[in-house]
Amino acid sequence: MTKKYVLVYAPATIANLGSGYDVLGVAIEKPGDIVEAKRTLEPGVHFTLSTIHENVPATSRKNVAAHVAALMLEEFKPPFGIKLTLHKHMPIGSGLGSSAASSVGAVVAVNELLQKKLRRSELLRFAVEGERLASGSPHADNAAPSLFGGVCLVRSYTPLEVVQIPIQKTFFWVVVHPHVIVKTKEARSILPKNVPLASAVRQWGNVSGLTVGLMTGNVALVGKSMEDTLVEPFRAKLIPAFDEVKRAALSHGAAGCSISGSGPSVFALAPSLKQARVIGKAMRDVFQSVAHVESEMYVSATNMNGAYVIDSGKG
Amino acid sequence: MTKKYVLVYAPATIANLGSGYDVLGVAIEKPGDIVEAKRTLEPGVHFTLSTIHENVPATSRKNVAAHVAALMLEEFKPPFGIKLTLHKHMPIGSGLGSSAASSVGAVVAVNELLQKKLRRSELLRFAVEGERLASGSPHADNAAPSLFGGVCLVRSYTPLEVVQIPIQKTFFWVVVHPHVIVKTKEARSILPKNVPLASAVRQWGNVSGLTVGLMTGNVALVGKSMEDTLVEPFRAKLIPAFDEVKRAALSHGAAGCSISGSGPSVFALAPSLKQARVIGKAMRDVFQSVAHVESEMYVSATNMNGAYVIDSGKG
Numbered sequence: 001m002t003k004k005y006v007l008v009y010a011p012a013t014i015a016n017l018g019s020g021y022d023v024l025g026v027a028i029e030k031p032g033d034i035v036e037a038k039r040t041l042e043p044g045v046h047f048t049l050s051t052i053h054e055n056v057p058a059t060s061r062k063n064v065a066a067h068v069a070a071l072m073l074e075e076f077k078p079p080f081g082i083k084l085t086l087h088k089h090m091p092i093g094s095g096l097g098s099s100a101a102s103s104v105g106a107v108v109a110v111n112e113l114l115q116k117k118l119r120r121s122e123l124l125r126f127a128v129e130g131e132r133l134a135s136g137s138p139h140a141d142n143a144a145p146s147l148f149g150g151v152c153l154v155r156s157y158t159p160l161e162v163v164q165i166p167i168q169k170t171f172f173w174v175v176v177h178p179h180v181i182v183k184t185k186e187a188r189s190i191l192p193k194n195v196p197l198a199s200a201v202r203q204w205g206n207v208s209g210l211t212v213g214l215m216t217g218n219v220a221l222v223g224k225s226m227e228d229t230l231v232e233p234f235r236a237k238l239i240p241a242f243d244e245v246k247r248a249a250l251s252h253g254a255a256g257c258s259i260s261g262s263g264p265s266v267f268a269l270a271p272s273l274k275q276a277r278v279i280g281k282a283m284r285d286v287f288q289s290v291a292h293v294e295s296e297m298y299v300s301a302t303n304m305n306g307a308y309v310i311d312s313g314k315g
Numbered sequence: 316m317t318k319k320y321v322l323v324y325a326p327a328t329i330a331n332l333g334s335g336y337d338v339l340g341v342a343i344e345k346p347g348d349i350v351e352a353k354r355t356l357e358p359g360v361h362f363t364l365s366t367i368h369e370n371v372p373a374t375s376r377k378n379v380a381a382h383v384a385a386l387m388l389e390e391f392k393p394p395f396g397i398k399l400t401l402h403k404h405m406p407i408g409s410g411l412g413s414s415a416a417s418s419v420g421a422v423v424a425v426n427e428l429l430q431k432k433l434r435r436s437e438l439l440r441f442a443v444e445g446e447r448l449a450s451g452s453p454h455a456d457n458a459a460p461s462l463f464g465g466v467c468l469v470r471s472y473t474p475l476e477v478v479q480i481p482i483q484k485t486f487f488w489v490v491v492h493p494h495v496i497v498k499t500k501e502a503r504s505i506l507p508k509n510v511p512l513a514s515a516v517r518q519w520g521n522v523s524g525l526t527v528g529l530m531t532g533n534v535a536l537v538g539k540s541m542e543d544t545l546v547e548p549f550r551a552k553l554i555p556a557f558d559e560v561k562r563a564a565l566s567h568g569a570a571g572c573s574i575s576g577s578g579p580s581v582f583a584l585a586p587s588l589k590q591a592r593v594i595g596k597a598m599r600d601v602f603q604s605v606a607h608v609e610s611e612m613y614v615s616a617t618n619m620n621g622a623y624v625i626d627s628g629k630g
Contacts, residue, residue, distance in 0.1 A: 023520040155524040155540065156517070163527055163536065197508060197545070200515040202471070204522040205338040209470040211526040212478055221478065225470065230512070 103130025223255025418445025538570025
């Protein structure tokens with residue numbers, strides 16, 4: 001009857017989508033993290049990282065997955081503990097919401113062992129605590145789409161309010177992750193504190209256009225509305241050959257191209273899966289030939305379901 | 316066969332809708348301007364204002380309706396002239412797109428006499444020339460909805476690109492026009508040149524929420540997403556008792572309330588026409604009792620069609 005074991009997949013996400021800085025995010029199918037949770041007799045969270053990674057904290061106190069699991073156990077006080085194993089399959093510091101995927105995988109897994117005590121929407125507040133631990137701020141633009149799937153709008157942070165944008169059709173995305181390090185903190189600190197009102201107006205015209213395009217299935221409108229004149233120009237400096245990579249994406253048929261989250265991954269919107277592969281290859285080639293940087297690419301439709309249970313065992 | 320005479324109604328519009336400063340506008344059913352156009356043998360535009368108004372230019376060179384009509388005749392060089400009469404039924408300087416309604420009425424009327432040479436979407440570039448004459452800048456956030464109806468997004472000004480937002484259901488609006496003067500130029504000059512990036516992010520989260528709400532028929536989401544923390548606080552100072560009027564609107568059931576265009580009109584989103592009247596009365600009462608200012612109110616569903624031909628005669 002009661003679940004004793006669960007294995008959960010939580011997907012990567014592209015935050016910002018260009019103009020929608022800090023408010024929009026979309027879930028893709030891969031990459032993603034896998035979180036394994038088992039009931040134990042001893043109370044509390046017993047955390048393990050399946051493979052040691054240089055930049056992933058391996059302790060219960062510092063790892064986001066263990067942290068959010070512990071918060072849930074503290075609140076619901078079940079008569080059991082949890083052995084939590086994180087299979088970190090996502091690249092770290094890639095701009096693809098790696099910490100959010102780990103947190104989301106953990107909250108979904110723990111909720112399964114708690115007999116689905118909470119609805120998905122109620123899990124978000126725990127998942128964003130992982131983001132707070134990772135970056136100092138409870139950002140939801142990666143966590144929400146990883147949890148809910150599709151495109152999510154963080155309409156408000158105080159109070160936290162997420163709107164799932166009902167998108168009209170499948171959009172296809174390609175993400176290219178160059179092997180360079182961009183620190184989220186640096187990517188934030190490089191941004192201006194103030195921006196011209198006229199530029200902000202241009203940006204929210206684009207954000208509205210992006211929203212209309214997503215809801216009407218208008219790929220061309222989404223692509224051009226991704227234009228970001230406020231954040232991308234600053235962050236582009238942290239990514240070698242960004243301008244050339246973007247030009248290559250657009251000249252190979254991308255409807256739009258921008259930085260995924262705080263980078264260094266660069267994403268493009270493609271008219272089909274097939275074209276997404278062509279665009280991604282062109283982008284990788286430029287990273288290699290111009291910046292002499294290795295990269296990998298992920299091609300994917302929009303992930304409409306978010307995190308899901310791969311396997312579970314009852315006891 | 317050919318039209319010799321046409322009478323056109325062009326509606327008022329609520330620009331900005333709170334957070335969508337300079338990019339969003341909605342057409343309402345009333346008030347509006349009426350433009351009458353008749354073929355004449357003499358070439359050129361012969362302009363008359365049916366009633367003299369203190370703040371409406373009465374000459375061909377300065378009146379927006381005559382100006383846009385003349386531009387169309389210059390471009391298409393028909394073998395006739397036009398006697399153009401503007402019946403100015405809209406309040407001037409009210410923040411309801413009075414000059415846009417006059418321009419739109421004129422371009423639609425002239426296009427009828429030109430045998431509908433242009434599609435509606437092609438008329439916009441003439442209508443915004445009226446806005447340029449009136450305010451120095453070719454704003455489209457009033458002209459587009461007056462011309463097309465519904466809710467329009469000015470996604471980009473360079474180049475001019477308008478997106479008609481497919482709204483899901485009829486929304487109900489009440490506009491209260493207090494009898495005070497707000498100069499558009501002052502309403503613009505009072506705004507800061509730069510704004511905090513964090514506030515701009517909050518604003519475009521709201522603009523996206525507004526767009527989703529309009530397209531899904533979610534009145535509550537539209538209402539709260541109208542929140543404007545960047546422009547309204549400055550312009551509110553130009554409107555006596557604005558804060559009290561807004562509070563009255565919200566406490567009488569408005570889903571949201573903000574300044575129409577550059578003011579002084581204040582509009583609210585209502586759940587029904589009946590409630591719109593209740594809300595409008597409460598707003599007028601506060602203008603009267605707190606600011607000792609007379610006002611009139613307009614209650615209306617969204618105008619889904621924009622400007623239309625009332626009457627025409629063939630020759």
